Amino acid sequence: NAGVTQTPKFQVLKTGQSMTLQCAQDMNHEYMSWYRQDPGMGLRLIHYSVGAGITDQGEVPNGYNVSRSTTEDFPLRLLSAAPSQTSVYFCASRRTSDEQFFGPGTRLTVL
Amino acid sequence: AQKITQTQPGMFVQEKEAVTLDCTYDTSDQSYGLFWYKQPSSGEMIFLIYQGSYDEQNATEGRYSLNFQKARKSANLVISASQLGDSAMYFCAMRYTGGFKTIFGAGTRLFVKA
Numbered sequence: 001n002a003g004v005t006q007t008p009k010f011q012v013l014k015t016g017q018s019m020t021l022q023c024a025q026d027m028n029h030e031y032m033s034w035y036r037q038d039p040g041m042g043l044r045l046i047h048y049s050v051g052a053g054i055t056d057q058g059e060v061p062n063g064y065n066v067s068r069s070t071t072e073d074f075p076l077r078l079l080s081a082a083p084s085q086t087s088v089y090f091c092a093s094r095r096t097s098d099e100q101f102f103g104p105g106t107r108l109t110v111l
Numbered sequence: 112a113q114k115i116t117q118t119q120p121g122m123f124v125q126e127k128e129a130v131t132l133d134c135t136y137d138t139s140d141q142s143y144g145l146f147w148y149k150q151p152s153s154g155e156m157i158f159l160i161y162q163g164s165y166d167e168q169n170a171t172e173g174r175y176s177l178n179f180q181k182a183r184k185s186a187n188l189v190i191s192a193s194q195l196g197d198s199a200m201y202f203c204a205m206r207y208t209g210g211f212k213t214i215f216g217a218g219t220r221l222f223v224k225a
Binding site: 031033035040041042043044045048050056058059088090092096099100101102104105 | 120158202204213215
């Protein structure tokens, strides 16, 4: 099992550009989530999904879109990147009542 | 609303000694789970230990134990016999049983001295 994979590992964008962060898991987990990690603030939930076709907003959803067309994949789309979106992004997955498994993270810089 | 508070931004411990990392939480729900994760300098998030709100015994996993005091709403992580490899950020997290969202504290950075 590869677990949770994320691509890319690093990305630099210019303000206003759009891009998609990819996340995939091969554990057949129902739940998937996207977090952003900023210094001194822990992890904050952006969006989550409880199954294919079902997504919902977390604490900080503005500026981000998600979709879940398959159980395995949960991409995060930045619509128009802003410097405030400079962060480390983690994707995570879990079964219903278990702990979360995290991907290795994507370090994003928006200039 | 749920909230996790980790009041120690940084902690130092001597190698081979025990250390306690504090975590308090705020919730009105009766059924929930508490988690601790470790984040080394390489950046990955590693699950350490889980405690359910109705578990009667404190959780233990090797050198990690969770000192759960439900009335005080605290879930402190105890690391026994600290090792240099324990130097990392540690995050406390909580989720309602059956809930969708896991919330995290701001973290505590632990430094283990040789």
